[in-house]
Structures are given as structure tokens and as C-alpha cells.
Amino acid sequence: MLHSIAxxxxxxxxxxxxxxxxxxxxxxxxxxxxxxxxxxxxAAAVALCLILGMTQCRKHNMTPDLVTDFSLLAFPMAxxxxxxxxxxxxxxxxxxxxxxxxxxxxxxNIREGGLAIYGGxxxxxxxxxxxxxxxxxxxxxxxxxxxxxxxxxxxIGRWGNxxxxxxxxxxxxxxxxxxxxxxxxxxxxxxxxLDSSKPVHPxxxxxxxxxxxxxxxxxxxxxxxxxxxxxxxxxxxFYGIVRFFIEGLRTDSLYISGTNLRTSQVLxxxxxxxxxxxxxxxxxxxxxxKPLPEKFVKADEQMRREAQRRKERKxxxxxxxxxxxxxxxxxxxxxxxxxxxEEDSDEESDDEDSEKEADSExxxxxxxxxxxxxxxxxxxxxxxxxxxxxxxxx
Numbered sequence: 001m002l003h004s005i006a007x008x009x010x011x012x013x014x015x016x017x018x019x020x021x022x023x024x025x026x027x028x029x030x031x032x033x034x035x036x037x038x039x040x041x042x043a044a045a046v047a048l049c050l051i052l053g054m055t056q057c058r059k060h061n062m063t064p065d066l067v068t069d070f071s072l073l074a075f076p077m078a079x080x081x082x083x084x085x086x087x088x089x090x091x092x093x094x095x096x097x098x099x100x101x102x103x104x105x106x107x108x109n110i111r112e113g114g115l116a117i118y119g120g121x122x123x124x125x126x127x128x129x130x131x132x133x134x135x136x137x138x139x140x141x142x143x144x145x146x147x148x149x150x151x152x153x154x155x156i157g158r159w160g161n162x163x164x165x166x167x168x169x170x171x172x173x174x175x176x177x178x179x180x181x182x183x184x185x186x187x188x189x190x191x192x193x194l195d196s197s198k199p200v201h202p203x204x205x206x207x208x209x210x211x212x213x214x215x216x217x218x219x220x221x222x223x224x225x226x227x228x229x230x231x232x233x234x235x236x237x238f239y240g241i242v243r244f245f246i247e248g249l250r251t252d253s254l255y256i257s258g259t260n261l262r263t264s265q266v267l268x269x270x271x272x273x274x275x276x277x278x279x280x281x282x283x284x285x286x287x288x289x290k291p292l293p294e295k296f297v298k299a300d301e302q303m304r305r306e307a308q309r310r311k312e313r314k315x316x317x318x319x320x321x322x323x324x325x326x327x328x329x330x331x332x333x334x335x336x337x338x339x340x341x342e343e344d345s346d347e348e349s350d351d352e353d354s355e356k357e358a359d360s361e362x363x364x365x366x367x368x369x370x371x372x373x374x375x376x377x378x379x380x381x382x383x384x385x386x387x388x389x390x391x392x393x394x
Contacts, residue, residue: 016175038160045156049149063300081123138290140228155211161204169201169249210242236275244268
């Protein structure tokens with residue numbers, strides 16, 4: 001039975017803006033399984049990115065079949081990578097001393113939360129690298145195409161943090177500061193130096209907007225740049241900058257063991273440096289974006305032709321089995337009317353008449369040319385006869 005449930009409802013407010021919302025982190029329950037908004041938003045982000053990739057692939061030296069193949073491996077690997085990254089950074093939380101199976105179960109229980117976007121990006125990149133090596137496709141060609149959609153998925157997925165009331169920042173007096181009872185409870189337990197009664201930075205919203213801007217910039221860069229790795233390097237630079245500053249505001253950062261260094265900030269700096277290094281090397285050595293192997297392009301063209309033939313065959317079969325009344329009714333319901341059909345037939349007949357006229361003109365010109373050639377031949381014969389007569393007289 002599908003029904004909404006009233007568990008975990010709470011209010012979130014933006015005091016400076018005068019806004020107050022009631023929401024539930026659980027969207028619905030189906031057959032005893034609770035579906036969270038966080039998971040629904042991630043699924044929506046994956047679906048949207050896949051649809052955009054399928055519709056835009058042929059413009060950027062890819063095919064729909066390859067997009068599907070890479071997605072089937074990249075998306076699961078992204079979730080695995082996101083979970084492993086978080087678990088490794090918080091291993092003490094999941095480790096059950098003396099019980100290996102309990103530790104594994106704790107690590108696999110993603111319903112309790114614990115995904116890191118950097119781990120997801122690394123996992124997806126590894127899957128693409130592996131598939132490229134198997135299919136013998138240039139890695140840069142696929143990564144430069146796919147990297148555009150990662151910030152779009154991040155922009156959508158970050159709103160799951162809003163429904164879970166997580167990934168927020170420190171106290172702020174800005175008008176858009178937000179507050180909820182779960183935020184106050186978290187601050188009082190984990191951040192005793194902060195005021196649990198004051199609003200905090202909605203860092204999830206900052207990152208969502210930043211990722212949306214990155215998505216737009218990468219779309220432009222991918223269409224303009226012909227250098228290999230440029231789009232991928234620009235993602236590393238743009239997202240590294242955005243994440244470095246936003247991570248400094250968050251209250252739930254992961255830290256490198258035994259230090260006060262935030263893991264995501266360190267990794268952001270590494271990505272920024274790596275991005276600039278790749279762009280510089282690409283310009284120095286002239287790394288051009290390699291085309292897709294010809295066999296994949298030919299296979300895609302063959303599939304498109306077969307699909308078009310099937311469509312035309314079905315249309316002919318439908319029209320042959322359709323009587324006049326059904327055809328008139330179908331055309332009356334569509335924007336293409338009977339008059340349009342008559343006009344098209346008239347245009348076709350006009351085209352045929354014009355073609356016939358053009359053919360007749362060509363034939364006439366050929367006749368004229370043949371007549372002129374015959375007249376020239378007769379004139380030549382008369383001249384020869386006159387010359388023969390002159391010689392006889394002499």
C-alpha cells in the first residue's frame with residue numbers, strides 16, 4: 001500500500017526572509033519500505049543527466065549506445081566510490097571490533113547516510129577509464145563529454161541535504177540564514193562553540209547554485225574547445241574553488257586523521273593545481289581531442305538507417321490498411337489537413353510539370369545544336385564542291 005507518512009516532520013525557517021516550511025525527509029512508504037527525498041532527487045539527477053547525454057551525444061563525437069554502456073558501469077561505481085570515500089574517512093564510526101561481518105554490514109548500510117561527492121566522481125572516472133580501455137576508446141574523449149553533467153547532478157542532489165537537514169554551515173546573520181530544530185540539536189551536540197539558537201549558512205544551497213553555474217560554463221567550454229582534457233580540467237578548477245570555500249563554512253566536514261585539515265579542502269587544492277597543470281600541458285604539447293573510432297560511428301549510422309526503414313515500413317503498412325474515412329479523420333485531428341495534402345500533391349504535379357518543361361527545353365536545345373551542326377556540315381560540303389569545280393575548270 002502506498003501512503004504518505006507523518007514521521008520525521010519538522011519546520012525549517014528563514015527568519016530574515018520571513019519564510020517557514022514544514023517538510024518530511026521521507027517522501028512515501030511502499031510495502032514497508034521508506035523512500036527518502038534524498039534518494040528520489042539523486043535518481044532524478046541521474047535520469048536527467050542520462051537523458052541530456054543521450055540527446056546531445058552525436059553533436060560531441062559520441063553515440064547513444066556508448067552513453068548507455070558507460071552509464072551502466074559509471075553510475076553504480078559512483079555510488080560505491082562515494083560510500084567507500086566516506087567510510088574510509090570515518091572508519092572508526094563503522095568499525096566493530098572483533099566482528100568482521102558486523103563491520104561490513106555497518107559499512108553497507110547506506111540508509112543511515114554517508115556519501116561523499118568526491119568519492120562518487122572518482123568512482124565514475126575509474127569506471128569510464130576501465131571501459132575505455134576495454135573498448136579501446138580515447139579516455140579524454142569520453143571524460144570531456146561526460147564531465148559536463150556531473151555538476152548538474154550535484155546541483156540537483158544537494159537539495160537532498162535540505163530535506164535531510166544536513167551539510168549546513170556555521171552561524172550567520174545574513175537574511176537567508178536558515179534554522180530548524182534538527183539543526184539546533186546538531187549544533188548543541190557537535191558544535192558547542194556555536195549558538196544552537198541562531199540561523200546557519202545554507203551551504204547546500206550555495207553549492208547547488210555554484211554547480212549549476214559550473215554546468216553552464218562547461219557546456220560552453222565543451223562546444224568551443226578542441227583540446228583534449230580541457231573540459232575535465234576546467235571542472236577540476238571550478239568545482240575545486242567552489243568546494244574549497246564552501247567546505248570552510250560547513251560544520252560536518254571530514255578531517256584527515258590526526259590533523260585539523262579538512263579532507264575536501266585538501267583534495268580541492270589538489271584538483272585546482274592538477275587542472276591548471278593539465279591545461280598548460282595541453283597547450284604546450286598541442287593535445288587535440290581524438291575522434292571516436294570509426295567502427296562505432298558506422299555502427300550508429302547503420303542502426304539509425306535501420307530504425308528509419310522500420311519507421312517507414314510501419315507507416316506504409318498503416319496507410320495501406322487505412323480506409324479513406326479513417327484517413328480523413330486522422331488528418332482532421334492533426335495539423336496536417338486534407339487541403340495541405342492536396343496542396344502538396346499540386347506542388348508535386350507542378351514540380352513534375354516544371355521538370356518536363358526543363359527536359360523539353362533541354363531536348364530543344366539539343367535539337368538546335370544538332371541542326372546547327374548539320375548546317376555547318378552542309379556548308380563545308382558546298383565549299384568543298386566549289387573548290388573541286390574550280391580545279392576542274394583550271
